[in-house]
């Protein structure tokens with residue numbers, strides 16, 4: 186079990202991956218790291234999660250639409266993505282002073298159920314309509330090959346609603362269920378996250394390292410354009 190030792194804060198990744206990461210990354214050796222490459226899709230109990238979500242409403246809204254644009258919307262997000270984020274807040278792989286104490290006492294079952302609850306809510310209720318940015322649109326769909334920026338749609342879907350894996354295909358597929366939807370996400374929150382990947386402060390999971398690579402070549406202006414664009418979807 187890949188995650189067996191994550192509560193101890195030990196590196197729970199295969200030795201080869203450790204060696205690769207150790208050479209390229211400046212992360213402190215003791216920081217927790219969640220390897221999500223073999224994360225199976227999770228399925229919690231949405232009704233049980235609704236009862237546990239009362240405390241979350243103060244910031245994320247009673248229907249998963251955040252009360253302030255600096256907080257993320259959770260409604261309609263990928264269930265497995267939400268679950269792995271809660272686990273990362275708890276074990277410290279995603280370092281956030283607000284969410285850490287809120288996740289600290291959740292059981293694994295709680296995290297499954299809360300993820301199922303928010304994933305089951307319809308996205309987009311009462312969100313302010315953001316301005317569509319032409320530069321953001323171009324970057325999202327075509328990237329900027331000259332600047333070394335890949336198109337976002339390749340992993341987040343052409344409409345930003347998350348990847349649609351070809352379930353009929355027998356080819357090996359990445360852990361798509363751990364990839365988030367971006368459509369309608371709050372622009373200030375998205376901008377903060379892109380900066381965190383860019384600056385190497387959100388790098389505690391294997392998926393974060395993917396986004397670190399994506400954000401590496403983004404200028405601040407392009408991050409702002411992308412944040413505005415995805416929030417408009």
Ligand code: HEC
Pocket residue numbers: 237238240241242243244245255256257258259267268270271280281283284287299365377
């Ligand atoms: C006091 C405000 C507050 C409360 C209460 C709160 N959160 Fe959060 N939550 C935040 C903030 C702020 C972030 C963004 C953290 C960051 O920037 O890394 C966040 C991020 C998240 C994320 C990551 C979303 C994403 O798109 O990556 C999840 C999942 C989450 N919260 C779930 C919950 C759950 C479940 C509860 C209730 C048990 C809860 N939160 C209660 C403020 C709050």
Ligand code: HEC
Pocket residue numbers: 257324325334335336337338339340341363364365367370375378379390392393395396399411
């Ligand atoms: C190679 C695949 C890939 C590409 C290309 C990609 N992403 Fe991501 N993105 C991911 C994965 C995987 C995650 C989940 C990271 C995690 O678990 O923290 C993610 C997470 C994010 C998040 C955090 C969402 C949240 O709710 O906190 C944002 C914002 C984001 N990506 C924006 C972008 C933008 C903008 C682009 C294009 C410039 C892009 N991504 C291109 C794979 C990709």
